[in-house]
Structures are given as C-alpha cells and as structure tokens.
Amino acid sequence: MEEFSLYVLDIVMNSVRAGAENIDVSLDDRGGLLTFKVTDDGCGMTEEQLERLSDPFFTTRKTRGVGLGVPFLKMLAEQTGGDVKVSSVAASESPESHGTTLVATFHSNHIDFIPMGDIKGTFVTLIQGNPDVNFTFVHETDGGEVRLSCAELKSVLGDGIPLSSPEVLAWIRGYLAEAYEEIK
Amino acid sequence: MLKMKLSDIINSLSLTVVVGDVERDLEGVYAGDFLSRAMSRVEAGDLWITIMNNVNVIAVASLTDAAAVLLAEDVSLMSDALEAAREKDVTVLSSGLSVYELCVALGKFGTAS
Numbered sequence: 535m536e537e538f539s540l541y542v543l544d545i546v547m548n549s550v551r552a553g554a555e556n557i558d559v560s561l562d563d564r565g566g567l568l569t570f571k572v573t574d575d576g577c578g579m580t581e582e583q584l585e586r587l588s589d590p591f592f593t594t595r596k597t598r599g600v601g602l603g604v605p606f607l608k609m610l611a612e613q614t615g616g617d618v619k620v621s622s623v624a625a626s627e628s629p630e631s632h633g634t635t636l637v638a639t640f641h642s643n644h645i646d647f648i649p650m651g652d653i654k655g656t657f658v659t660l661i662q663g664n665p666d667v668n669f670t671f672v673h674e675t676d677g678g679e680v681r682l683s684c685a686e687l688k689s690v691l692g693d694g695i696p697l698s699s700p701e702v703l704a705w706i707r708g709y710l711a712e713a714y715e716e717i718k
Numbered sequence: 719m720l721k722m723k724l725s726d727i728i729n730s731l732s733l734t735v736v737v738g739d740v741e742r743d744l745e746g747v748y749a750g751d752f753l754s755r756a757m758s759r760v761e762a763g764d765l766w767i768t769i770m771n772n773v774n775v776i777a778v779a780s781l782t783d784a785a786a787v788l789l790a791e792d793v794s795l796m797s798d799a800l801e802a803a804r805e806k807d808v809t810v811l812s813s814g815l816s817v818y819e820l821c822v823a824l825g826k827f828g829t830a831s
Contacts, residue, residue, distance in 0.1 A: 535754040590773060591777060591780075591802060591806065602774060602778070605773070606774065
C-alpha cells in the first residue's frame, strides 16, 4: 500500500464489516499534522479483542490467520512519529450504544510518509460498494474543507434512489472534484 | 530456479540463524522493505531479504510461506517479533552484509525465476 488513501479504504472497510450503519471519516491535514479518525456504530470489540488489535496474528476473519490492516496503519503512523489509538464498546456488552473510534496521527511532512493518493476516489468507492451506510466524510486541509454527508444526500434524494446508482455517483464525483479544486 | 537448501547458503554466506528450521529447500529470493508489496511479491519457499524487524515482517513471512527472512545490516528482531517467529515457525536469519551485498553473494547460486 503505497498511498495513504488505500489505508483509509482498508480501515473504513473494517467498520463496514462490523455492520456499522453510520461511519464518520475525517482527515484533518493541517500544519503538517494529519489526523485520520473513523467513528462507527458497528458491533465494536471487547477489551480482549482491542488489546490484540495491533497484533498481526489476530483477526476475526476465517479465511486466513493474519490481519494486517491495523498493524500496517500503526507501523506507518509510528514511522512518521505518530500513533494509533482505538477505543471501542462491544455490542455484546452494550446493546444500546456500541461502536469503535480509531484515531491515527501522522506527521505528513515526515520523510517516511507516503503520498495521499486518490482520497476522493476512495470516498466514491466506499459509497458505491456500501450505499446503505451513512458515511460522513470530512477532509480539512490548509486550503479549506471538503465535506460530504450520505444522510443529507439521501434526505434530498428520497427513498428509492440508491447512492450507488450511476447518476448519483457521477454527481458525487463531480461534487468532490469541484470541492477539492477549491481547496487546492 | 534456485535449487539448494537454506543450510547451504547459511554456510556459504556465514549467516546467523536467529530462530527456526534451516532444512527447507529454497525456491527463490525477494529483497525489499515495503511490507504490503512484499506481501504480494514474496512466493512460497523464497528467501526474503529485508531490514525491517517488527512483528509485521513475521506475519508477512508466515502469510507468504517464505522459506526464511534474512535480516541485513545486522538488524535484530524486536522481541515480540522473535516470539511470533518462534510461535509461527518462521525461520529468521541475519547478516552484517547489506541487502545489495547479500544479493550479489547469492547471485552465484543462480537467478531466481
């Protein structure tokens, strides 16, 4: 994974697989410090699962016994002088209010940091693959802020038009392209 | 295609065995430090030369079924990585030579396919 956007995709997909309905993704990239935060209302993790999160030999996946999503993110963060913190409430312990918050920090001007890659393409990919999830994307840079709320889009579009329909995706692509042009 | 045992190159290049079994046949060699790339490029039976020393290296070696990890430039494994290597039966070797010097020295055994 040679671009940061791939890490974003990988980590956010954990929230999707945790059955989250609402996922807030924020990238605060100002003054050389990048904070990547994901908050979801998925099934969460127990304390024991949380402790083993940065262990690559821990995974909930059944197909292979290695999970490198969080370990790779942690490695990248630490290589640039940052870190990763995860807090979580498991649905098994709190059926009413559960979910996970991951906060990763990076010094984005560190020599070992990698290119950002296609962040807006990543947002579109996530929406396209998971049209039922209410994503909120916020990307703050020194030039300004880009914001996209799937819940708002749905309330404008009404029921019956999935966000994954080609017309809606084309609109989202255009909106993001324009928004990113403004904060360049 | 390389046709030799790990123990052959250990003797020939005076490598240190950090942990693991050395009787395995060697199929090829991969050199590189970018773990996500190594994950897709290291093939089963390969000797993987790197300077990375954390537990993720052991995970990638285990996932790809590498014959061994060879740590260059006298890099030593972090303690949790050493423990994981023992647990997962991943062979780890080390050498004071650089990645380049190791590749040059391995060249006389033939070219990996």
